[in-house]
Amino acid sequence: MTDTTTTATDTSEEVYISSGGDGGRVGGMSFETLAVSAFIFGIFAIVAAIFAIGMSARAVEVANNGGGGGGTEASAGGGGGGGAASVDVAMSEFAFDPSDIKVAENGKIVLTNNGQMEHDFSVEGLTSDLIKPGASGELELKGVAPGEYKFICTVAGHEAAGMKGTITVG
Numbered sequence: 001m002t003d004t005t006t007t008a009t010d011t012s013e014e015v016y017i018s019s020g021g022d023g024g025r026v027g028g029m030s031f032e033t034l035a036v037s038a039f040i041f042g043i044f045a046i047v048a049a050i051f052a053i054g055m056s057a058r059a060v061e062v063a064n065n066g067g068g069g070g071g072t073e074a075s076a077g078g079g080g081g082g083g084a085a086s087v088d089v090a091m092s093e094f095a096f097d098p099s100d101i102k103v104a105e106n107g108k109i110v111l112t113n114n115g116q117m118e119h120d121f122s123v124e125g126l127t128s129d130l131i132k133p134g135a136s137g138e139l140e141l142k143g144v145a146p147g148e149y150k151f152i153c154t155v156a157g158h159e160a161a162g163m164k165g166t167i168t169v170g
């Protein structure tokens, strides 16, 4: 009895496999249901994907807006600070600190003498007063065109000893 049932089942399976069409209807109910479920699931997946793409597009927009704002702030800061309007420079024996300076066009150098000797600051024919040890002074760079220049201390021997540097105006 049991063997017969098993055989019958085997037979129907064989029919299903071999004929396809008939088997599809008989044993295929669950198969069709699976197919429909997979199809529906697929549609949901596509909708979800489109939604996700839309969300990421918005995220990109927000990021771009944020970046744009940041860029505006950066350029605003850069306008005043490709070189700052005022740059502090310390002097000593025998160096300027910093020796690589960036200053805005028509800006000024604020000098502080931390050394034991008098020093000055000279660039493009403009020279500060001699600044005594412990004192401070300024050199306004009015009329100096944007560009890169060498600056020095004009006291005899100081440039050769190291009191020189590069200044970028603009």
Ligand SMILES: [Cu+2]
Pocket (backbone or CB within 6 Å): 118, 119, 120, 153, 154, 155, 158, 163
């Ligand atoms: Cu000097």
